[in-house]
Amino acid sequence: MSTDMEQSMHDFKQGMGMMMREAPATMAAFDGFMNSALCNGALDTKTKELIGLGMAITARCVYCIGIHVNKVLHAGGTHAEIIDVCQVAIVMGGGPAMTYIAEVKKALDLFEKTGSAT
Numbered sequence: 001m002s003t004d005m006e007q008s009m010h011d012f013k014q015g016m017g018m019m020m021r022e023a024p025a026t027m028a029a030f031d032g033f034m035n036s037a038l039c040n041g042a043l044d045t046k047t048k049e050l051i052g053l054g055m056a057i058t059a060r061c062v063y064c065i066g067i068h069v070n071k072v073l074h075a076g077g078t079h080a081e082i083i084d085v086c087q088v089a090i091v092m093g094g095g096p097a098m099t100y101i102a103e104v105k106k107a108l109d110l111f112e113k114t115g116s117a118t
Helices: 004-022 024-038 045-059 062-074 079-099 101-114
Strands: none
Touching: 004 024, 004 062, 004 101, 024 045, 045 062, 045 079, 045 101, 062 079, 062 101, 079 101
C-alpha cells in the first residue's frame, strides 16, 4: 500500500511526464534553469536544497516538500539538518507552516527508508 507521500510523488511524476510530452521545449528550459540555480556556487547544493525545503514548507507545497527532502538527503543532508530547517520555516511561516511538518515527516519516512522514490 502506498503512503500519501508516495502518491504525491507519483502524481507529480505523472504531471511532469505530461508536460515533458506536450511542452518539451519549456520543460527543457526550466530543467536547465533549475540545474543551473541549484548547482554548487557560493552556496553548495545541499545548502540550496535546504533553503528550497524551507521555502516549500512556508509555501505549503506537498510536492515541493517531498522533492526537496529527497534532494537534501541525496546531497548529503541529515535528518537533523532537515529538522533545523523545519524550525526556521515555522518561525517564518507560523502555524500554517507548522502543519506542513507532517508532510516533511512523511517524506523522511519514505526517503530515509527507501533511499529514494525518484
